[in-house]
Amino acid sequence: MTDKPIRVAVAGAKGRMGREVVKLLVQESDFAFVVGIDARLDGVDVGTTIGLGELGVPFVRDLERALDVYKPDVLVDFTTPAAVRRHVEVALDRGVRPVVGTTGLSEAEVEELARRAQMRGVGGVIAPNFAIGAVLMMKFAQMAAKYLPHVEIIELHHDQKLDAPSGTALKTAEGIQRVRAEFRQGHPDETELLEGARGAYVGGFRIHSVRLPGLVAHQEVLFGGEGQLLTIRHDALSRSCFMPGVALAIRRVMTLDRLVYGLEHLLD
Numbered sequence: 388m389t390d391k392p393i394r395v396a397v398a399g400a401k402g403r404m405g406r407e408v409v410k411l412l413v414q415e416s417d418f419a420f421v422v423g424i425d426a427r428l429d430g431v432d433v434g435t436t437i438g439l440g441e442l443g444v445p446f447v448r449d450l451e452r453a454l455d456v457y458k459p460d461v462l463v464d465f466t467t468p469a470a471v472r473r474h475v476e477v478a479l480d481r482g483v484r485p486v487v488g489t490t491g492l493s494e495a496e497v498e499e500l501a502r503r504a505q506m507r508g509v510g511g512v513i514a515p516n517f518a519i520g521a522v523l524m525m526k527f528a529q530m531a532a533k534y535l536p537h538v539e540i541i542e543l544h545h546d547q548k549l550d551a552p553s554g555t556a557l558k559t560a561e562g563i564q565r566v567r568a569e570f571r572q573g574h575p576d577e578t579e580l581l582e583g584a585r586g587a588y589v590g591g592f593r594i595h596s597v598r599l600p601g602l603v604a605h606q607e608v609l610f611g612g613e614g615q616l617l618t619i620r621h622d623a624l625s626r627s628c629f630m631p632g633v634a635l636a637i638r639r640v641m642t643l644d645r646l647v648y649g650l651e652h653l654l655d
């Protein structure tokens with residue numbers, strides 16, 4: 388007996404990440420791409436819109452209708468910080484498992500969504516970064532912070548990004564805060580001559596956000612100690628680097644009975 392393919396809906400299918408996800412879904416035989424969600428392209432074929440040729444898979448304007456009519460097992464979401472929370476709620480309430488790459492959810496919102504998933508008995512994955520290299524960068528940064536607690540994060544992204552700091556930078560900071568006793572770095576009398584010069588303050592250290600055309604997604608975590616510096620850096624040079632993580636999440640979410648935050652929870 389062959390297993391049935393996993394039915395997948397994609398919110399944000401015509402965006403930079405959504406397009407890559409659609410390519411992934413049509414390449415892998417254990418996935419069936421059933422519907423795209425887009426407010427402005429109701430009824431239009433997703434494939435022709437994103438240059439993949441006719442796929443026979445429509446865009447549907449309304450998320451509720453898309454889930455009710457096409458009955459996906461999984462909703463992949465790469466949309467915007469403004470849309471993502473409601474999308475996850477709608478999916479969970481219908482028993483559809485969310486796999487979310489969209490950033491901008493606060494820790495409190497993630498906790499609230501995890502409670503909702505538990506109440507409904509539905510699995511889900513929220514991962515601010517699906518690239519294995521970025522997951523390792525966050526892990527290495529957490530290891531280093533225990534021994535080198537003076538740290539600054541610099542994240543660099545393309546200039547169309549809506550949220551700052553990035554979800555990856557915030558998750559890196561959360562991990563560091565778990566192992567670093569809180570203290571305020573730098574000189575106590577330090578003054579910003581230009582507002583924002585020292586970046587965003589989180590638990591005693593700083594996150595700096597750079598936005599430029601030409602960049603994709605990059606992050607450095609810098610540690611300083613007496614007579615030494617350690618830099619941990621990850622560069623996403625192409626959005627294809629996120630796809631193995633997305634594929635893993637779609638497959639693994641089918642067996643989860645809770646919502647997990649971070650790809651690391653799906654790795655050995």
Ligand SMILES: NC(=O)C1=CN([C@@H]2O[C@H](COP(=O)(O)OP(=O)(O)OC[C@H]3O[C@@H](n4cnc5c(N)ncnc54)[C@H](OP(=O)(O)O)[C@@H]3O)[C@@H](O)[C@H]2O)C=CC1
Pocket residue numbers: 398399400401402403404405424425426427465466467468470487488489490491514515516517518554629
């Ligand atoms: N977790 C990870 O590994 C990664 C996460 N990201 C995150 O993914 C998100 C998307 O990034 P990216 O693809 O670059 O962004 P894009 O702006 O290229 O794509 C977002 C898409 O979502 C659509 N959209 C907006 N609102 C809705 C809605 N309510 N319903 C359905 N579709 C909607 C947009 O349509 P329109 O333009 O018409 O509004 C657009 O097509 C960001 O939050 C980003 O930080 C990005 C890369 C990796």
Ligand SMILES: O=C(O)C1=N[C@H](C(=O)O)C[C@H](O)C1
Pocket residue numbers: 490515516544545548552553554555556603604605
């Ligand atoms: O918007 C992006 O591009 C990215 N967003 C995610 C984030 O905010 O961390 C992941 C990656 O950095 C690319």
